[in-house]
Amino acid sequence: MAKLYVVGMGPGDEKSLTAQARAAIEDAQVLCGYTVYVDLLRPLFPGKACHATGMRGELDRCRWALEQAEAGRTVALVCSGDAGVYGMASPVLELATEYPGAEIEIIPGLTAALTGAALLGAPLGHDFCVISLSDLLTPWERIEQRLRRAAQGDFVICLYNPASRHRPEHLRRACDVLLEQLSGETVCGLACSIGRKGERWQVLTLRELRDAQADMFTTVFVGSTQTRRAGDRMLTPRGYA
Numbered sequence: 001m002a003k004l005y006v007v008g009m010g011p012g013d014e015k016s017l018t019a020q021a022r023a024a025i026e027d028a029q030v031l032c033g034y035t036v037y038v039d040l041l042r043p044l045f046p047g048k049a050c051h052a053t054g055m056r057g058e059l060d061r062c063r064w065a066l067e068q069a070e071a072g073r074t075v076a077l078v079c080s081g082d083a084g085v086y087g088m089a090s091p092v093l094e095l096a097t098e099y100p101g102a103e104i105e106i107i108p109g110l111t112a113a114l115t116g117a118a119l120l121g122a123p124l125g126h127d128f129c130v131i132s133l134s135d136l137l138t139p140w141e142r143i144e145q146r147l148r149r150a151a152q153g154d155f156v157i158c159l160y161n162p163a164s165r166h167r168p169e170h171l172r173r174a175c176d177v178l179l180e181q182l183s184g185e186t187v188c189g190l191a192c193s194i195g196r197k198g199e200r201w202q203v204l205t206l207r208e209l210r211d212a213q214a215d216m217f218t219t220v221f222v223g224s225t226q227t228r229r230a231g232d233r234m235l236t237p238r239g240y241a
Contacts, residue, residue: 004069004102005076006092008083008109011195012040016110024107028076032065034058037078040196062091069102081111086132086160113158116191116219119201121233123189123221128156128236133163133170144177151181156227156236159220171220175210178222182206189221189234190214203234 005024010016025031030049031038038052053061065077079087089106096104117124129150135143150157157178162171178186184207191201196217204212206222214220227236 002069002072002074002103004065004092004104005074005107006083006087006089006104007076007078007107008081008085008087008111009037009041009078010081010110011112011115012037012080013195014044016115016195017044018107018109021107021109024105025076025078027074029074030068031076031078032061032068033078034061034080037080041078058088059091059095062088062095066092066095066099066102069104070099080109082109083107085111085113085130112160112191112194112219115194116158116189116201116221119191119194119199120189120203120221121230121235123156123223123227123234123236124158125236125238126156126224126226128158128224129153130158130160132160133167133174134161135167135170140173143174147174147177148181151178154224154226156224157222159222161216162214162218162220164216171212171214172210175206178206179210182222182225186225187223187227187229187234189223191219191221193217194219203229203232 005028007021007024009021025045030051032051035052035054038050065075068075077088083089083106113130131146133143184205186206188206188209189203190212193199224236227234
């Protein structure tokens with residue numbers, strides 16, 4: 001039976017693609033997704049039909065994929081990381097009532113909080129939260145409120161979408177908010193281009209993070225009061241000791 005797979009592809013490299021995600025993509029007749037992500041998968045699945053669109057075409061991609069599935073084709077709508085974490089699972093399910101003939105299966109993937117944490121050591125050893133700094137869909141005032149609450153709650157904070165060409169100051173602004181509550185010596189980390197060419201990571205302080213360079217392919221980790229350096233890595237103890 002034809003269906004729509006909503007697939008979390010992880011960072012995009014072959015080794016981080018789960019067996020479940022690979023099976024779904026192989027089963028699909030056509031791949032659909034943001035151009036950058038489809039281009040990452042093309043070499044892994046040569047000959048697979050593809051439908052790619054640019055930035056801000058998310059709802060159009062979802063509708064196209066649902067229409068194809070309802071018409072009887074098996075489609076893999078791919079997104080980076082996990083399909084349900086800032087991914088396409090949410091808009092697909094929002095639109096699904098308009099396409100009752102489309103069967104939908106959500107395929108999880110490795111989100112940047114997990115793959116970035118693995119590079120940096122063990123920053124997520126205890127309670128943590130994930131906050132996106134993109135104010136395209138969320139007002140900046142609400143983002144600031146969430147940052148303050150997370151700092152007050154002493155969570156390790158993982159920041160997605162820390163900066164872009166159109167909002168280069170968002171990470172600096174977020175650090176200023178966090179510095180209202182946290183020490184400038186708070187242990188932080190950057191994971192850049194995870195699983196892709198140019199992959200790198202760095203452990204630094206919150207004060208240093210304020211002036212660090214970041215982009216949409218960077219994931220930022222801000223430690224809790226318990227987070228410390230372990231050699232050149234980050235460590236948030238689970239508390240067993």
